[in-house]
Ligand SMILES: [Zn+2]
């Protein structure tokens with residue numbers, strides 16, 4: 432049995448936008464105190480998502496249970512399993528905790544038994560409704576933690592647990608098939624760079640929108656079919672024209688919305704070819720997608736909301752990374768720098784995904 436300390440480090444939000452407290456002596460659930468059905472995870476890395484920033488800043492349209500430990504992309508290893516837990520999980524096995532930390536998993540729940548568990552009415556969100564992954568130890572559900580392939584370094588697994596699953600889920604719901612075009616804006620960002628790689632891995636053609644030589648280089652290294660630097664165009668209508676020209680003169684078959692920059696959001700549907708699909712994934716409050724009805728109906732468009740992903744989406748998303756088909760770009764920072772990390776994210780000065788190293 433691995434020894435478990437009585438206390439460990441946790442990053443605690445004490446209120447909306449307040450300085451984040453580094454609690455050096457946060458109590459750790461002891462193995463004998465685990466409930467049946469729970470595992471204790473020694474977390475090694477946690478990705479930092481835009482939603483973490485929004486939650487800390489109070490941008491989501493509901494109150495949070497402060498004090499609250501943020502974070503929902505945690506990757507670590509099981510150090511204890513609650514007595515009486517019926518599970519195939521083993522002590523030492525790598526697992527992840529994602530945005531949906533647990534659901535009812537009852538056979539009578541159509542969402543949980545139908546592969547749509549993220550929509551379970553009893554779902555609990557990590558770092559939002561319950562304490563999250565910006566800490567060193569965490570008890571979680573043996574039925575709902577995500578097994579991580581043994582060969583996958585945990586700092587790469589972490590961002591897959593939200594950004595990767597969300598990207599993969601969006602593509603699965605994009606009504607596309609190999610050879611179809613997708614347009615991804617914010618393509619070099621935390622979500623975008625993963626969406627691009629998943630899209631290419633399943634044979635989609637990608638028109639990537641972002642800006643700057645660095646992002647161009649990164650995205651071209653993945654093999655995107657076209658890089659569109661939005662700063663080369665004077666407004667959204669010019670960008671749309673460039674995208675259409677790239678995509679057979681018609682526009683893409685689908686557009687996952689990985690980034691919510693205003694002009695491109697307002698014109699979101701105008702990118703699409705007839706019968707195209709807009710997949711909304713990135714969350715922001717007070718944000719609307721507007722559909723001009725003549726165009727929307729005349730082109731037979733679809734708008735799909737894609738909410739993170741299911742348990743099986745998470746397994747698939749990790750498998751792509753374990754097989755080397757998708758490689759997250761990560762910037763690893765010490766956990767005690769959480770506040771600076773969130774502030775960096777707010778300024779948008781990040782290439783790839785920020786990941787906190789949780790163990791000293
Ligand atoms: Zn997230």
Ligand SMILES: [Zn+2]
Pocket residue numbers: 534535536537540542543548551552553
């Ligand atoms: Zn359920």
